[in-house]
Amino acid sequence: MSNGEKKFPAQRQEQPGVEAKMEPQPDSGENSYQGFGRLKGKAALITGGDSGIGRAVAIAFAREGADIAFAYLKEEQDALKTREILEHAGVRCLAFRGDVGEEKFCQEIVEKTFQVFGKLDLLVNNAAEQHLAQKLEEISAEQLERTFRTNIFSYFYLAKAALKRMGQGARIINTTSVTAFKGSPALIDYSSTKGAIVAFTRSLALSLAERGILVNAVAPGPIWTPLIPATFPEEKVESFGAEVPLKRAGQPVEIAHSYVFLATEGGSYMTGQVLHPNGGTIVGG
Numbered sequence: 001m002s003n004g005e006k007k008f009p010a011q012r013q014e015q016p017g018v019e020a021k022m023e024p025q026p027d028s029g030e031n032s033y034q035g036f037g038r039l040k041g042k043a044a045l046i047t048g049g050d051s052g053i054g055r056a057v058a059i060a061f062a063r064e065g066a067d068i069a070f071a072y073l074k075e076e077q078d079a080l081k082t083r084e085i086l087e088h089a090g091v092r093c094l095a096f097r098g099d100v101g102e103e104k105f106c107q108e109i110v111e112k113t114f115q116v117f118g119k120l121d122l123l124v125n126n127a128a129e130q131h132l133a134q135k136l137e138e139i140s141a142e143q144l145e146r147t148f149r150t151n152i153f154s155y156f157y158l159a160k161a162a163l164k165r166m167g168q169g170a171r172i173i174n175t176t177s178v179t180a181f182k183g184s185p186a187l188i189d190y191s192s193t194k195g196a197i198v199a200f201t202r203s204l205a206l207s208l209a210e211r212g213i214l215v216n217a218v219a220p221g222p223i224w225t226p227l228i229p230a231t232f233p234e235e236k237v238e239s240f241g242a243e244v245p246l247k248r249a250g251q252p253v254e255i256a257h258s259y260v261f262l263a264t265e266g267g268s269y270m271t272g273q274v275l276h277p278n279g280g281t282i283v284g285g
Contacts, residue, residue, distance in 0.1 A: 019051035019078045026224045028056040029253035035063025038264040042066040043117035048127035050079040052225030056252035057259045062089040069094035069113040100127045101149030106157035120165040125155040126175040130190035151193035168212030178221045181283035205272030214271040218258045221278025224249045245280030
């Protein structure tokens with residue numbers, strides 16, 4: 001991946017966005033990620049796995065040998081493409097369409113994953129939505145609840161259900177965001193959920209340490225996913241990512257490596273931590 005400001009063609013999509021309609025297509029690792037069998041024999045459940053970071057993580061985990069179940073909201077074209085890639089990798093694949101903001105759906109997909117694979121070793125909470133609002137007053141009660149249901153309630157629902165099927169050595173990996181650390185004036189509700197994910201990760205990690213279940217998070221910066229043309233006006237899309245030190249947006253496959261690290265032996269002495277693949281933005285202290 002080269003440095004230098006990256007310009008994207010002006011484009012706009014309806015929420016939640018479709019990867020197949022993006023120009024250029026994001027690099028999810030279909031032609032670039034090479035696995036080494038580091039997750040052979042493992043079973044993973046990934047939310048938002050049809051596109052973007054979720055698809056890239058699903059591909060990386062599959063190339064490392066894991067069987068994959070993924071959930072998506074309604075993007076059938078993207079989900080079919082992801083499933084095709086995963087099956088070509090030679091692993092078992094399950095795809096679940098539904099709303100992770102509903103606890104019953106979360107419970108069902110955990111149980112179906114366990115029934116088919118006989119185990120659940122890895123849970124990647126990744127599904128998210130964001131809506132632009134220039135002022136707090138523009139955020140309706142309905143939008144606020146919807147954003148929190150998708151972005152943080154689902155993480156509670158899925159972790160709660162998954163823990164019934166997880167044993168020592170299992171991993172939970174949550175997707176937060178750089179906005180949890182630096183804020184975003186036009187994404188106040190989204191950033192708030194991402195901050196909640198950080199606190200959830202740290203608290204759950206402490207809670208599960210004695211059970212040998214590790215809980216960590218990844219906080220991506222600007223990544224070229226369907227959320228971008230589905231959220232921002234065309235002029236913002238054109239220069240997306242240019243504000244970070246590396247002067248470009250990241251690709252989903254670049255972020256997937258962080259999840260692989262946390263899922264494999266490389267992350268065996270980490271819990272309650274957050275990785276920051278964000279193009280050079282300095283956060284924390």
